[in-house]
Amino acid sequence: xxxxxxxxxxxxxxxxGGIIALSIGLFVFEFIQPVAIDAFxxxxxxxxxxxxxxxxxxxxxxxxxxxxxxxxxPGFLALGFTHPVxxxxxxxxxxxxxxxxxxxEMERGQVQIALARPISRRQFYLARVLAVVLVALWVSVxxxxxxxxxxxxxxxxxxxxxxxFVAQVGASFLLALTIGGVALLVSAxxxxxxxxxxxxxxxxxxxxxxxxFATLWAFLEPIQPFSVFDxxxxxxxxxxxxxxxxxxxxxxxxxxxxxxxGAVVFDRRDLPN
Numbered sequence: 001x002x003x004x005x006x007x008x009x010x011x012x013x014x015x016x017g018g019i020i021a022l023s024i025g026l027f028v029f030e031f032i033q034p035v036a037i038d039a040f041x042x043x044x045x046x047x048x049x050x051x052x053x054x055x056x057x058x059x060x061x062x063x064x065x066x067x068x069x070x071x072x073x074p075g076f077l078a079l080g081f082t083h084p085v086x087x088x089x090x091x092x093x094x095x096x097x098x099x100x101x102x103x104x105e106m107e108r109g110q111v112q113i114a115l116a117r118p119i120s121r122r123q124f125y126l127a128r129v130l131a132v133v134l135v136a137l138w139v140s141v142x143x144x145x146x147x148x149x150x151x152x153x154x155x156x157x158x159x160x161x162x163x164x165f166v167a168q169v170g171a172s173f174l175l176a177l178t179i180g181g182v183a184l185l186v187s188a189x190x191x192x193x194x195x196x197x198x199x200x201x202x203x204x205x206x207x208x209x210x211x212x213f214a215t216l217w218a219f220l221e222p223i224q225p226f227s228v229f230d231x232x233x234x235x236x237x238x239x240x241x242x243x244x245x246x247x248x249x250x251x252x253x254x255x256x257x258x259x260x261x262g263a264v265v266f267d268r269r270d271l272p273n
Contacts, residue, residue: 004127011101011131018096019135023142026089030146031153033080037073038154073158074238080147081168081234087208090139094176095200097135098183101128103196106271121267125188129259132184136176140169164241171237174251178228179204181258188266228254 012019080086102125105111111124144165151160183200190196207227214224224230231247 004123004130006127011097011127012134015097015100015131019093019138022089022093022096023139026086026093026139027142027146027149029083029085029089030080030143031150033077033147034150034156035154037076038156072239073156073160074164075235076156076158077147077151077160078234078238081143081172081238082232084208086143087204087229090143090172090176091179091201091204093139094132094136094180095183095197095204098128098132098180099187099190099193099196099200101131102184102187102266103190104193106190107192111271122263125263125266128184129263132180133177136180137169137173140172140176143172144169160238161241164238167237167241167243168234171232171234171243171247174243174248174255175228175232177255178251178258181255181262185258185262185265188262189269 102111148162148165151162179200182203183196186199186203187193187196190199208229210220210223211227211229214220214227214230228251231244231250233244233247237243
């Protein structure tokens with residue numbers, strides 16, 4: 001276990017610059033959301049504005065005016081957690097860490113140096129899993145802290161139970177962990193970091209497109225459950241302080257299966273010279 005923790009700490013040290021930079025961007029983006037809500041005025045005005053927004057644009061952020069109107073301020077705050085920029089920042093951090101930690105080190109030849117020591121492949125992989133789990137939790141907490149700080153600063157119209165952000169952290173963590181699991185799986189198979197990033201990003205783009213177009217075209221609704229974004233629901237988390245059990249089950253299962261499959265692939269593959 002000592003070897004795993006050592007590898008884990010070394011990986012985080014090498015990645016801290018990128019993690020910090022992207023985390024700051026994520027915090028600032030979420031901080032701006034309550035400030036922007038307050039700048040528009042009361043919630044009734046915001047609902048009227050949303051009614052004028054084209055449906056495809058709202059679908060891009062996985063929200064409808066009816067849901068926002070029903071839950072009030074939590075519904076508007078949820079826009080900061082369903083916005084494409086949020087998904088881009090979180091995915092960039094998670095995929096970058098996972099791809100750099102496995103495919104990146106295979107590309108640079110560092111994995112061969114590490115495994116030349118009394119360290120097994122499983123220990124090496126486990127250290128990468130721990131790093132992805134920690135970073136997934138970190139970005140989830142940072143995003144919610146940014147939103148909370150924005151609420152305290154702007155004090156927008158409406159009521160919001162701060163404890164409900166615990167559920168939002170959980171929902172964000174599950175999605176980030178699923179992204180991390182997929183990234184670890186493809187990174188375990190890839191020989192180059194760029195290759196791993198491309199595969200992981202491609203999976204997310206396809207998943208997001210399925211979820212997006214399924215809300216616009218009825219004939220695509222049957223395949224919407226195949227999108228991981230279909231099981232991510234910030235409005236419910238922020239409005240009720242809970243996460244639907246189906247979301248926990250599906251995202252948790254996908255993340256676990258990908259992590260285990262990645263371990264099997266990495267343990268059996270031939271390492272690049």
